[in-house]
Amino acid sequence: MNAIISISRRSFIVGVATTAGGLSLGFNLPFIKAALAEGAETAPEINAWVVIRPDDTVVIRIARSEMGQGTLTGLAQLVAEELNCDWSKVTTEYPSPAQNLARDRVWGNFSTGGSRGIRESHEYVRIGGAVAREMLIAAAAAEWGVPASECTARMGMVTHPASDRATFYGQLAAAAARMTPPANVTLKDPKDWTIAGKPLPRLDTADKLNGSQVYGVDLKLPNMLNAAIRACPYFGGKVESFDAAAVASMPGVRTVVQVDETAVAVVADTWWRAKTALDALPVVWDEGPNRQVTSASIAAMLEEGLGANDAFIGAEQGDAGAALSAADRTVTATYAFPYQNHATMEPMNATALYTPERCEVWVPTQNGEASLAAAAEAAGLPVQQCEVHKIHLGGGFGRRGNFQDYVRQSVSIARQVPGAPVKLVWSREEDMLHGAYHPTTRCRLTGALDADGNLTALHMRISGQSILAAVRPEGMQNGMDPVVFQGLVLNGTEGTLGYTVDNLLVDHAMRNPPIPPGFWRGVNLNQNALYVECFMDELAHAAGVDPLAFRRKLMANHPKHLAVLEAVAERIGWDTPPAAGIHRGLAQIMGFGSYVAAAAEVSVTDGQLRILRIVAATDPGHVVNPAQVERQVEGSFVYGLSACIYGECTVNGGRMEQENFDSYEVVRMADMPAVETIILPSGGFWGGVGEPTIAVAAPAVLNAIFAATGKRIRTLPLKNHDLA
Amino acid sequence: MARLTINGAPRDIEVDPDTPLLWVIREQIGLTGTKYGCGVAACGACTVHIDGVATRSCVLPVSAVEPDQQITTIEGLSPDSSHPVQQAWLALDVPQCGYCQAGMIMAAAGLLMQNPNPTDEDINAEITNICRCGTYNRVRAAIKLAANSGEAVQRG
Ligand code: FES
Numbered sequence: 001m002n003a004i005i006s007i008s009r010r011s012f013i014v015g016v017a018t019t020a021g022g023l024s025l026g027f028n029l030p031f032i033k034a035a036l037a038e039g040a041e042t043a044p045e046i047n048a049w050v051v052i053r054p055d056d057t058v059v060i061r062i063a064r065s066e067m068g069q070g071t072l073t074g075l076a077q078l079v080a081e082e083l084n085c086d087w088s089k090v091t092t093e094y095p096s097p098a099q100n101l102a103r104d105r106v107w108g109n110f111s112t113g114g115s116r117g118i119r120e121s122h123e124y125v126r127i128g129g130a131v132a133r134e135m136l137i138a139a140a141a142a143e144w145g146v147p148a149s150e151c152t153a154r155m156g157m158v159t160h161p162a163s164d165r166a167t168f169y170g171q172l173a174a175a176a177a178r179m180t181p182p183a184n185v186t187l188k189d190p191k192d193w194t195i196a197g198k199p200l201p202r203l204d205t206a207d208k209l210n211g212s213q214v215y216g217v218d219l220k221l222p223n224m225l226n227a228a229i230r231a232c233p234y235f236g237g238k239v240e241s242f243d244a245a246a247v248a249s250m251p252g253v254r255t256v257v258q259v260d261e262t263a264v265a266v267v268a269d270t271w272w273r274a275k276t277a278l279d280a281l282p283v284v285w286d287e288g289p290n291r292q293v294t295s296a297s298i299a300a301m302l303e304e305g306l307g308a309n310d311a312f313i314g315a316e317q318g319d320a321g322a323a324l325s326a327a328d329r330t331v332t333a334t335y336a337f338p339y340q341n342h343a344t345m346e347p348m349n350a351t352a353l354y355t356p357e358r359c360e361v362w363v364p365t366q367n368g369e370a371s372l373a374a375a376a377e378a379a380g381l382p383v384q385q386c387e388v389h390k391i392h393l394g395g396g397f398g399r400r401g402n403f404q405d406y407v408r409q410s411v412s413i414a415r416q417v418p419g420a421p422v423k424l425v426w427s428r429e430e431d432m433l434h435g436a437y438h439p440t441t442r443c444r445l446t447g448a449l450d451a452d453g454n455l456t457a458l459h460m461r462i463s464g465q466s467i468l469a470a471v472r473p474e475g476m477q478n479g480m481d482p483v484v485f486q487g488l489v490l491n492g493t494e495g496t497l498g499y500t501v502d503n504l505l506v507d508h509a510m511r512n513p514p515i516p517p518g519f520w521r522g523v524n525l526n527q528n529a530l531y532v533e534c535f536m537d538e539l540a541h542a543a544g545v546d547p548l549a550f551r552r553k554l555m556a557n558h559p560k561h562l563a564v565l566e567a568v569a570e571r572i573g574w575d576t577p578p579a580a581g582i583h584r585g586l587a588q589i590m591g592f593g594s595y596v597a598a599a600a601e602v603s604v605t606d607g608q609l610r611i612l613r614i615v616a617a618t619d620p621g622h623v624v625n626p627a628q629v630e631r632q633v634e635g636s637f638v639y640g641l642s643a644c645i646y647g648e649c650t651v652n653g654g655r656m657e658q659e660n661f662d663s664y665e666v667v668r669m670a671d672m673p674a675v676e677t678i679i680l681p682s683g684g685f686w687g688g689v690g691e692p693t694i695a696v697a698a699p700a701v702l703n704a705i706f707a708a709t710g711k712r713i714r715t716l717p718l719k720n721h722d723l724a
Numbered sequence: 725m726a727r728l729t730i731n732g733a734p735r736d737i738e739v740d741p742d743t744p745l746l747w748v749i750r751e752q753i754g755l756t757g758t759k760y761g762c763g764v765a766a767c768g769a770c771t772v773h774i775d776g777v778a779t780r781s782c783v784l785p786v787s788a789v790e791p792d793q794q795i796t797t798i799e800g801l802s803p804d805s806s807h808p809v810q811q812a813w814l815a816l817d818v819p820q821c822g823y824c825q826a827g828m829i830m831a832a833a834g835l836l837m838q839n840p841n842p843t844d845e846d847i848n849a850e851i852t853n854i855c856r857c858g859t860y861n862r863v864r865a866a867i868k869l870a871a872n873s874g875e876a877v878q879r880g
């Protein structure tokens with residue numbers, strides 16, 4: 001990734017109205033026309049998204065972060081598609097957050113989470129590509145003195161067939177950069193795509209095969225120091241005292257510093273020496289107010305919420321209370337979902353260089369602008385005097401978005417060694433003890449069945465933790481956290497419940513333990529899908545109806561939900577009995593704008609679970625790169641099954657008990673089933689793919705385990721249960 | 725002072741003798757392809773070859789490595805990413821974030837040297853590295869592809 005060389009170009013704001021598929025989008029976006037200095041050596045910037053070098057290399061600017069999910073390649077495909085360039089000449093670079101601010105946020109939102117990388121920006125990046133294409137055509141037409149309408153652009157070349165002339169983009173770029181951007185562009189119909197929509201290889205693979213990809217932890221800067229940190233392991237606690245002198249003379253140690261109220265850090269020549277000294281550093285903690293908090297006390301708090309009178313209503317239809325009281329037959333079950341750690345393979349890290357005039361941070365981040373804000377705040381400098389350099393992420397999963405604790409810490413340390421860059425790298429233990437944990441919730445579900453086995457009423461009472469209340473209170477609605485109801489609401493495009501139940505109530509008793517929650521890949525869809533999809537299986541069983549047939553009856557008004565469910569059922573052979581010893585389960589949900597379903601085949605022999613096969617289907621509306629969608633779906637099962645089988649952070653004495661992968665086990669090769677992915681893009685909407693499928697992993701497997709054993713596992717993780 | 729042979733070249737380094745090999749490779753030698761993931765031999769991100777054997781370097785004190793033992797890191801697996809395992813990885817576009825992949829590739833190359841035609845069970849038993857992005861199925865397929873290419877045994 002090259003840095004963009006100049007941000008001080010004179011800029012114009014041009015409104016661009018567009019049409020797409022015949023629809024006028026009334027879309028307004030500032031585009032900036034580069035005014036290149038005479039004789040400048042920098043390659044011409046056609047607009048904010050596209051730079052074309054004289055050798056025809058096309059540099060596409062990517063505002064969202066690449067953390068493995070393939071967004072970098074997908075966004076480049078969308079720009080290249082409209083640009084009509086030669087894909088083999090495409091390379092990418094990240095603009096920096098400060099450049100974005102300086103240019104009126106021309107690249108839009110940098111935040112990369114909620115599976116929004118592509119679905120929120122596809123339109124303006126495509127416009128960016130189309131505008132650049134039109135400017136290249138205009139430049140060629142002007143040079144040849146022919147009408148632009150007689151010229152066409154293809155494969156990085158503009159041609160004028162009537163006069164048999166042609167020229168490459170690289171030759172046109174400087175002139176194109178001076179053209180006035182068109183007022184209107186028409187985006188291609190996705191069915192005409194030749195670059196987007198194709199399973200192209202990723203643009204970022206080669207460097208990941210030979211050790212040359214640089215992650216945040218790999219950064220090297222001249223005169224760089226290294227820092228290891230330990231924050232108070234007790235939630236809500238802080239540093240009382242530490243004995244810096246005890247380690248001051250250890251090899252390599254430069255200084256021992258307090259970091260805000262909560263942490264101490266050792267700065268040394270190498271990280272290993274910093275960590276060695278930190279391990280030897282005597283620290284006394286003020287353990288804070290939460291020493292009595294345990295997993296059991298949190299469970300009791302949530303249990304109370306299950307029966308509480310007051311709750312926020314997320315979905316309501318008919319009168320579930322009355323229908324349940326009047327019902328001849330009800331079924332009730334209570335489920336629980338524990339805390340999870342993101343456990344990105346690259347631990348949290350950031351490198352900061354502070355002087356009284358300026359602060360620069362190099363950081364793998366899902367949200368460069370949030371990193372910039374955190375850096376400025378921690379540095380006590382105006383944001384204009386700060387800069388953030390985005391580095392490739394060794395996994396994000398939500399941990400590196402909203403939460404910029406490591407950025408603040410790195411700047412706080414750097415302020416105490418001004419003039420020297422300091423690389424702060426967390427140990428795995430620090431990462432496990434200071435997560436932004438997947439919140440814990442419980443759910444009590446009560447359903448009413450009529451004499452024919454139809455579901456006539458359903459009450460889902462969720463009790464537990466709100467993420468928004470802790471981290472984004474501005475998103476709360478009159479005290480309610482709407483995100484709690486992901487996948488369970490009746491309206492909207494993000495994730496609606498796929499069942500019509502005449503009497504329905506989904507409500508939430510908010511109970512917030514003093515454990516910091518965060519957006520964990522899949523967010524609240526994970527547990528909501530577990531609750532509703534396992535309970536559907538319970539209801540079907542109680543009604544004596546096949547689980548697919550039972551669901552189908554409730555899904556007549558939800559054809560897209562049903563389509564993915566039918567697809568996995570058909571592929572796994574739901575209507576034919578499995579081989580002896582093999583058992584099946586199903587699940588579906590809608591989330592992050594996409595419809596997903598999974599079918600699992602498992603065997604349980606002497607209590608030993610084997611997940612043999614997964615079939616997954618996803619309808620994200622449009623698909624930008626089917627090969628990347630497949631990878632995201634496969635990866636979703638690793639993440640979802642890790643949570644299902646092993647994932648659990650337990651609280652004791654006001655702190656987490658798990659400190660490393662030896663006690664926080666995750667899915668490895670031997671656990672991993674074969675995954676078959678069915679992609680069913682029905683068009684007309686843009687859904688995310690990085691997260692929704694995670695949610696169906698656990699319920700599909702748990703339903704198959706029930707089929708195999710007759711045991712309902714209602715509390716994750718599976719490792720705590722005996723399946724024999 | 726310790727002498728190590730890394731990627732074929734002898735290196736003399738000034739280092740505390742109980743420093744784990746991982747950190748010597750990353751910080752003294754400056755080769756950062758080998759990654760830290762856990763520090764307790766639980767994840768495999770730090771896998772290198774020592775005399776051809778895949779080894780987790782985060783718990784191995786540098787003093788336990790003899791000067792003439794051949795340490796190979798991801799940077800030294802081949803000069804140009806042409807090792808059959810790297811080629812198979814490229815063909816199947818295995819990496820997602822990529823952070824675990826150096827360790828995966830070294831573990832896979834080590835496995836194929838010992839066992840040129842591993843079964844699924846062999847792969848399950850020998851490749852215990854953690855990938856949080858979830859590349860396992862493509863790792864498995866790439867190991868088989870590399871095995872079928874037949875050269876993995878001779879190349880180290
Ligand atoms: S860092 Fe060595 S095994 Fe995890």
Ligand code: FES
Nearest residue numbers: 821822855856857
């Ligand atoms: S590719 Fe990201 S951890 Fe394996």
